[in-house]
Amino acid sequence: MKLKPLADRVLIQPTPAEETTLSGIIIPDSAKEKPLKGTVIAAGKGTKDEDMILKEGDKVLYGKYAGTEIELDGEKYLIMRQTDVLGVFE
Numbered sequence: 001m002k003l004k005p006l007a008d009r010v011l012i013q014p015t016p017a018e019e020t021t022l023s024g025i026i027i028p029d030s031a032k033e034k035p036l037k038g039t040v041i042a043a044g045k046g047t048k049d050e051d052m053i054l055k056e057g058d059k060v061l062y063g064k065y066a067g068t069e070i071e072l073d074g075e076k077y078l079i080m081r082q083t084d085v086l087g088v089f090e
Helices: none
Strands: 010-014 037-043 059-062 068-072 075-081 087-088
Touching: 010 059
Parallel strands: none
Antiparallel strands: 010 037, 010 075, 037 059, 059 087, 068 075
């Protein structure tokens, strides 16, 4: 299934959280730090007041509580406004 974000929204695939263990202690998924990096999968066209700067394939950094989690075809994604993205990796 394809999803095309509207206006100033972007669809981001989060970078998977790194697996870490301390002295044999396994950290459950619910306690793992939410990733703050991801890849733009799709982007809207922007609004009349703000052009869309982000494009498909951009590696981005976003806020800890930014976006709304959605699931498409068994994969987890975030959909958020362009203004919730803090920066683009070059």
